[in-house]
Amino acid sequence: MSTPATAHPDPVADAQWAAATRGAIAESDAALAARFDDNGDIDRLLAARAQQVDAVLREAWSHCLPQDAALSLFAVGGYGRGELFPQSDIDLLVFGEAGAQADHADALARFFTLLWDAGLPIGHAVRSAEDCTRAALDDVTVLTALLEARMLVADLDAAAHLANAISPALIWPARDYFAAKREEQRARHARFGDTADNLEPNIKEGPGGLRDLHTLRWVALRIIGTWDPDSLMAIGQLGADEFATLERERRVLARLRFGLHLIAGKREERLRFDYQKLLAARLGHVDNADNLAVEQMMQGFYRAAARILRIGDRLLQRFEEQLEGEGEPQPLDELFELRRGYLTARDAQWPRDMDELFALFAAWGGNDAVRGLHSRTARALAEALGRIPAYFEATPELRQRFMRLLRGPQPVATVSRMARLGVLGRWIPAFFQVSGRMQFDLFHVFTVDQHTLAVMKNLASFASGEADERFALAHQVWPRLRKPELLLLAGLFHDIAKGRGGDHSELGAVDAREFCEAHELSEGDTALVAWLVRQHLLMSVTAQKQDIADPEVIHRFATLVADRERLDNLYLLTCADIAGTSPKLWNAWKDRLMADLYTATRLALRRGLENPVAADERSEETRAEARATLTAFGSSDAEVDALFARMPQIGFERSRPDQIAWQAASLRDVAIGAGCVRARPVSGDEGALEVFVHSPDRDGLFAAIVATLDRAGLAIQQARVLDGPHAMVFDSFEVVPADTRHNPHAEDVEQRLSAALSGSLDGIRPTRRTQPRHLRHFRIAAQIGFDAVAGGQAGRTMLSLVCNDRPGLLADVAQVLRQQHLRVHDARIATFGERAEDVFQITDQHDQALDETQQQALREALLACLDGEKQ
Incomplete structure (x- = not known):
């Protein structure tokens, strides 16, 4: 029961009311939650909660304010609409003139205190009509909240008075309000x-x-x-x-x-x-x-x-x-015109057939003056969606109309418009199936359909003719494409089979072949599109998980690719795919990897697959280019020979000439048997560094280097560990900042590593960090595999590790390898969202491959580490 307002409020009674009300609200909310779980109608639930709060507010008002108070109470904002979510703010307006506000200031304070004590998240304003006008004029969001004012304790006169205070004749006329809300929406989006x-x-x-x-x-x-x-x-x-x-x-x-x-x-x-x-x-x-x-x-x-x-x-x-107004029409052709820049069908009965519908997108793509689709035509298009056949049910003429769109101006923009307006999902039912489909991981930051459109947008940027520093070769490769529309089709279909079970690349290739055959593409063109869809991950996996400096890796990859046309298309699709997966995924290191693999494969194809590059030939070419660089900076042939003699032979097979020259130059002032650390920025990749460690070999060295780099806030993308003459190691690391807000300088990294490696390595341990929030929700069962290393590195064991990524993971893994008395000779570090996929070439302390007993011991130690147990 409500207690009448009194001049002398009773704090005890108020506290009892607040406590009882808090309990009643909790009980009511629990009942609403039960109705929600029982699939109760959402609008009734929202209205019921608003009505429950209405009753509490009216009771509190009568408890605190006299009936003759010249004040009114309105619900505003979302609460004013009569919908109230479980944790939403309850926005109120106390409306009345300044004198009435002053007369009842204590009562209002008591009113709001009661509501807060009852647990209601109240947001309130106490304003006169003039106050409302002034506040709304200054802030359009205030006006917006007042537009939905609903009477709680008020009469029609008060409501009319409030409406007059914010009327368009006084403030924010309709045109200004519309412009403000459009701009507000654009900024919010x-x-x-x-x-x-x-x-x-x-x-x-x-x-x-x-x-x-x-x-x-x-x-x-x-x-x-x-x-x-x-x-x-x-x-x-x-x-x-x-x-x-x-x-x-x-x-x-x-x-x-x-x-x-x-x-x-x-x-x-x-x-x-x-x-x-x-x-x-x-x-x-x-x-x-x-x-x-x-x-x-x-x-x-x-x-x-x-x-x-x-x-x-x-x-x-x-x-x-x-x-x-609509403005004067500007005819474009017999079917379409522009009205205020919006593309409009001239025929009120448009579209009379599907050919006219496809003609809309042709007209749109061919006219840069189009601002968008006229609302009337957009609605006609929406109403016609049900009449659009799937491509396999369409006439041959309509299929050719679609292909002309792909071959016409702005094909990617056209496909994106068709997707946004629902046309593409009707034409290609498989695309509708992946529309809005998310993958519950951190690698794919967009839904499948939006990722597909992002990939195609990247492909369109390659066709622009304007160089993009993010992609070293893309704008050179694109002009060589025989039929660019084939690559666009591959981009459209590369992920179209996601979520069906099975290998999406294989299933997507089947879809792509059926589509191409239905659209009467030649067998050669059809085979290219299907191959690209089937192999769209091949280049990425090869570059990121294998040593592309190894001629055998290049030869195997070139054999799979087989010809230059496939290579050109696959390179462009791979770059567009990686860059379209996540804005953070593409960087200068990946760009260089793809460009190096493309260039090496192109050379292998030019030489002929029957003439693979021999390791000694690769080595001599690297020596010659590195020598030329060193002599250009003043080194004599004798000095170069002496420096090269201190370096591992395999380095000339696996490293770039500029790396060899840089490392050799680093040894000039270093005595034989002494160590040095050098770091240099990676061109085109802000914050990325290449780190070279030349040091006497000793157990635990790799783990100590990794732990030190981790402590310096650097994440390792690639590591190469080579054994050189005089029991010295030549370790190279590609590192990037773990936190892009912190970019360590090359000199700082050199000093930290030099200091860490100058003494005992026993005290260098990985830093323990809290796992970031977003990683805790993605659990991957660790996968640990062992394989023999083939080719020139026989006698080593390939360790592959797939597990959840986390800060310090590589440092922890390196520590386990150290504790197992194992040596690391090569490492490739790949992270895909929450998923780490790392590959190491390792041996025991006698440089022998691991036997089954050693492999099992390492497996158990890694699993214990990944489960968080102390090593």
């Missing part, structure tokens, strides 16, 4: 990379999120004066199908947000990894053979966001037309 397809998307603020729906509502309220769907449909601003779709997707997002608040127990709007699996289970999703429960849930979100974005763009354009 930009904060999230202009895509909803992020690994941890924001349900409320991100592109296609609930805030985009709210924006449509606010703009309609300001421009037209209503968000009532019947009224909007009556004046042609909203289609019944559009409204139904928006409502359906709103409920999808609302249910996700409600559940997220329940699981997080706080006001959380991001679908963070911490909550994704829990939320998927709470929503009833179940893992199946091809699709994890969390991936099913996230695909539902991404598809809902895409539809909201698509329809929202159309509605905002209609609101703009309401303000600006």
